Amino acid sequence: MSATKDGDEAYKNADYVLVATPTNYDPVTNSFDTSSVEAVIAQVIAVNRNAIIIVKSTCPWALPFA
Numbered sequence: 099m100s101a102t103k104d105g106d107e108a109y110k111n112a113d114y115v116l117v118a119t120p121t122n123y124d125p126v127t128n129s130f131d132t133s134s135v136e137a138v139i140a141q142v143i144a145v146n147r148n149a150i151i152i153v154k155s156t157c158p159w160a161l162p163f164a
Contacts, residue, residue: 105138109145117142118154 102108109115119134135153142149 105141106145109142109149112142112146112149114150114152115142115146116152116154121155 100108115138117135117138119138121130121132121135123130132155135155139151139153142151
């Protein structure tokens with residue numbers, strides 16, 4: 099395990115990526131803001147399509163990525 103602020107560097111050789119970003123609830127729209135999770139997943143897929151992505155989230159949702 100290692101730490102870096104460079105996402106591309108971190109994901110390019112990763113077997114697994116654990117995504118744990120904020121999913122703030124917006125009571126006005128009655129929904130969670132999953133944009134940070136979606137952004138990380140998109141970056142991982144762009145760099146390493148073979149990485150297994152594990153999402154740690156407290157809200158139920160489905161991703162449009164396949």
